[in-house]
Amino acid sequence: MPPVNSVTVSESNGLTFLDVSNTFASARISLFGGHILSYIPKKDGKERLWVSPHAYLNGERPIRGGIPVCWPWFSDDHGREKGALPAHGFLRTQVWKLIHSEEADNGTTITLSPNFTRAEGFEYDCNVNMIITVGDTMDISLNTENTGVTPFDFNCALHTYFHVDHIQHTQINGIEGQYQDKLDNWSLKPTPSPYTITGETDRIHVAPIKTAEIEVEGSPFTEVLSDGNDSLVVWNPWLGAASISDMDPFGYKHMLCVETSITQGKTVAPGASHTLRQTIVPK
Template sequence: MITHKKFPNDFVYIEIENSSAKAKIALQGAHLFEYKRVGEEDILWLSEISDFEKDKAIRGGVPICWPWFGFNEDKNLPQHGFARTSMWEFVSSDEVSKGETTLLFRLVHNEQTLKIWAYKFELELKITISKELKMELKSTNLDKKAFKISQALHTYFNVSHISEVVIKGLGKKPYLDALTWQKEMQDGDISFDSEVDRVYQEVDTNIVLVDKNREIKIKNTNSSSAVIWNPWIEKTSRMSAMKEGAYEHFVCIESANAFDDSRVIEPKKSHTLIAQIF
């Protein structure tokens, strides 16, 4: 079942429910902000005080960072690009079975985007809601010249407590520590007792989030980079749309094409970043 809904301020979203899972996706940003399998706790974390307002990014769920990840060289441009606050078109849906629903969203260059980023493009997000969550972000170059993108599906995972979390699959992988801007090598699994902000490269295996009561696997395709982030105590207190102590209940594992893994897309060509969560 697919239902179009609005918050009292006319902020529009789509609610999907099938025999496997339910989900909610805002048209602004094609932002998936809820995914919950039947009989289980939420997979995604969403801030209790997140904004659902025009031109404001939602805190939690899966923001789409595009066409750049992080800060642009021009610091006057929005962090993580413009896709996450743009209004997308809901193109179609398909109930493949009682337990699987696919949805397609599209963002195309317009007068506003061309002022920020002078390229013509088509960006499509296909989301499959079933016992697993699959997100396929397809970037197509409609311009006459090549362009370079970096991007991320900035997934916030709901966890019992950050102290209970271990992330496997990134051992012996190089990473850039964004807190020190030093290049490091991961020694063993990742656990948390302070702020972590790292961009891993040469990622070629599944990432596994081990929590107190469950394991979640993340498989990335057409990607060799991944971002691990938790802001910890001090930074959380300075961030918008986050309550004190919010850092305790999420960790971000971002499927990415970031830094060394940025991609050049030639005219009339496409690149599809795929993330599967199961």
Template structure:
């Protein structure tokens, strides 16, 4: 559908569709609880701010690249149907193809509390069939208001069991990575990708003084980002996901990525974000029998520090 048809079929009070950066189409949401933008390529949430927050909660780089087939630095990229590198094909894209593939709008509604709900479905093509020759339907439902809820739904329409890895690779806006802390993972086992994939156990809060790239497994815990610089706490509550990924590239790696940019303070955009990703990866990949459906749900919210 073009923009006119999308607005005719799915426009709501506080929801319109428009062409934007990279000549891509976006769902633009602005209601009493919050505002957001969602790119139809990737069903990629490229911004969310509750109305009671002066700063956005979802971070997107000022230097992000937009265009057909390009991955966007920031927001909420959808990793599906695998997380990280493909298990056997190194030429396949890292984190799967969902984030660079067009999705179709499937529905929209305004809820009783004023929140806006929009549904999307991944549109398979020859490229995706070649990389994942399974009959699966992937859907994303975003509910935008004072909180942000994202439901990633996989339905196995195949005749055989299908195994998937998945994650919502969410970039979250913070004041300064050196002052932030992530709680909720104390005692959890993780794979330390910075230290050769060694298995370790978390002790206390996750603090940052260098690159961190960890996949916490077998944990369904709610995570909190404590941010004394912006004076707030970001809450990440999930269901249907047993992995949590915590990632910051730190300076050296970020400077090799041109799309991080200088950030608002000019000290590097990497200082103003941290990824706390919810999903099912490594030990926690999901096997679905024929006809089964799996839902990964995450609710993001922000509150003032006490």
């Protein structure tokens, strides 16, 4: 079935892209990784996502930036030696399929599904799909359904790289409580207030935070709504960007990851399902 009129299919360097343009916004999605690369609301014409200028857009490696899909584990939390299995799981390096598209009063909705969900490190029967609605907001729902006869546990994340004009003029509002500091042996620390980024940051806020706001130059820029999550991850590599091969050494100045996540494990019973949802709200 061909996509609806607001969706154009194109190919480049062996990858297939879906370009969405409607009265509300434009967006770009790579079928490699089911990876959202761009979201530009037409009310202000400002990009909300950041993609590295050095990102691999040829299928050789996961794409750096946009919204990578982490599933069925987060980072290297797969129960094996670090590096034994792909970081963040195996969905972000396979080609997804366009299952359905439709146009409605609130925008364009696209449903994608990966080619397989069973691989080394996760050998359970399940279905996964991602439903993306491009409108005045961008809504992403990652659905995991247990189609087998035994329960399973999994972690996942929508690892969103948000664009900011300058990280040193950026503040995060709405996050409270404690976080696990991955840079300091997972120690628990209180969330800073005001929440600004002043150096390398890799934090798992261990609470089901539903609303966070990215403020740029003193004004709200993007609101991040989360549902079905047990945590929110905040990441910026700072000067460590220089050691990341597909990232500009100064790219950290223009990005901030705020990731709707399950990092503490979610059990899905046979016949049951779980939805992790993130909504990007331009302000």
